[in-house]
Amino acid sequence: MSAARxxxxxxxxxxxxxxxxxQDLLRALRxxxxxxxxxxxxxxxxxxxxQAQAEWQGSGWAWGAQDLSVHDKGAYTGxxxxxMLREFAVRYVLVGHSERRQYHGESDDLxxxxxxxxxxxxxTPIVCVGETLAERQAGxxxxxxxxxxxxxxxxxxxxVSEMVVAYEPVWAIGTGQTATPEQxxxxxxxxxxxxxxxxxxxxxMTILYGGSMxxxxxxxxxxxxxxxxxxxxxxxxxxDDFLNMISTAQALTA
Ligand code: PGA
Numbered sequence: 335m336s337a338a339r340x341x342x343x344x345x346x347x348x349x350x351x352x353x354x355x356x357q358d359l360l361r362a363l364r365x366x367x368x369x370x371x372x373x374x375x376x377x378x379x380x381x382x383x384x385q386a387q388a389e390w391q392g393s394g395w396a397w398g399a400q401d402l403s404v405h406d407k408g409a410y411t412g413x414x415x416x417x418m419l420r421e422f423a424v425r426y427v428l429v430g431h432s433e434r435r436q437y438h439g440e441s442d443d444l445x446x447x448x449x450x451x452x453x454x455x456x457x458t459p460i461v462c463v464g465e466t467l468a469e470r471q472a473g474x475x476x477x478x479x480x481x482x483x484x485x486x487x488x489x490x491x492x493x494v495s496e497m498v499v500a501y502e503p504v505w506a507i508g509t510g511q512t513a514t515p516e517q518x519x520x521x522x523x524x525x526x527x528x529x530x531x532x533x534x535x536x537x538x539m540t541i542l543y544g545g546s547m548x549x550x551x552x553x554x555x556x557x558x559x560x561x562x563x564x565x566x567x568x569x570x571x572x573x574d575d576f577l578n579m580i581s582t583a584q585a586l587t588a
Contacts, residue, residue: 335556335563341583342498342540342563344460345376345570346400346428356382360389362573369394371584373563375426376570377460380414383422391423398426398460401434404447416455427452428565429459430482432504442485449486453493460498460542460565461486463525467505475503476524483525487532495535498542499525500565506545508567515554515561518543522560549578556586 335341351359356378368374375396378386386397403413419427428434429452430445440448445461452459463482465475479501487494501521503513513521522541529536543555544565555561563583569575 335561335583335586336537336559337587338537339540339562340371340373341556341587342373342542343576343580343583344374344398344426344542344563344565345576346431346544346565346567347376347378347382347571348400348433348567349379350571351379351382353382353385356385357389359571359573360386360395363577364390364393364395366577366580367394368580368584371587372580374580377426377428383419383424387422396425397423398428398457399424400428400431402427402429402448402452402457404444404451416451416457419457420455424457426458426460426498428500429461430486431462432464432502432507436504442482443489445482446486446489449497450489450493453490453496458496458498460500462500462502462544462565464502464504464507464545470503470505475521479521479525480528483528487528494529495533495539498540499529500542500544501525502544502565504545508546510546512546512548512551512555513543515558518555519558519560522558526560547579549575549582552579552582553586556583 377398377400429448434440449459463479465478540562542563542565547564548569
């Protein structure tokens, strides 16, 4: 982490939750105001956006969505538009999560256009990039993440500095197998260098790490100079764990 950047700890609930469980979680998190030092929040399933809004409005916590449509409106059954997200005061939206790329066939080009669509509606896209285990073993990590990010940089053009980037090695997601802090830092530095070629604000941009980040490994990951926070899946569903990670981030800013 660098003093130049306020850390961000963003939960990704994925397809988890239920009205009662969410209420307990949202309230337990809201009870802690960390907003002076950390940008904290969660990306929740679409049906729970209004609940997150109701529980968190007026607090320092930010809520986001996990996907959006590339289209404005119309005959796109099952899709949710950026304008709809705006009606629920959504501040962030995940774009290009590996589970979308893998299970829903999202291409680099589609991901880039989703990022552009979010920006056009005043929503900050959290653009996810990351290599598979096979790609890492083949020595292609750098090439893959650069290709994924280049597609977005090309399409969002002068808005590059307004997005958040998340490095999530696919082999580390939900597997309990975290990238070592050194492995993650190498990739984060590559991404920041790539961003520097596109914007003079790369040093103020947020690059999150995601993939089995938890209360035990957060401190070492967040201590890396180019890791500005976390995109946290499983551990963000447990208030104590997530708050613990947030206080770790807070402590590093002190
Ligand atoms: P995980 O998920 O923390 O459960 O590995 C992270 C993510 O996919 O965003």
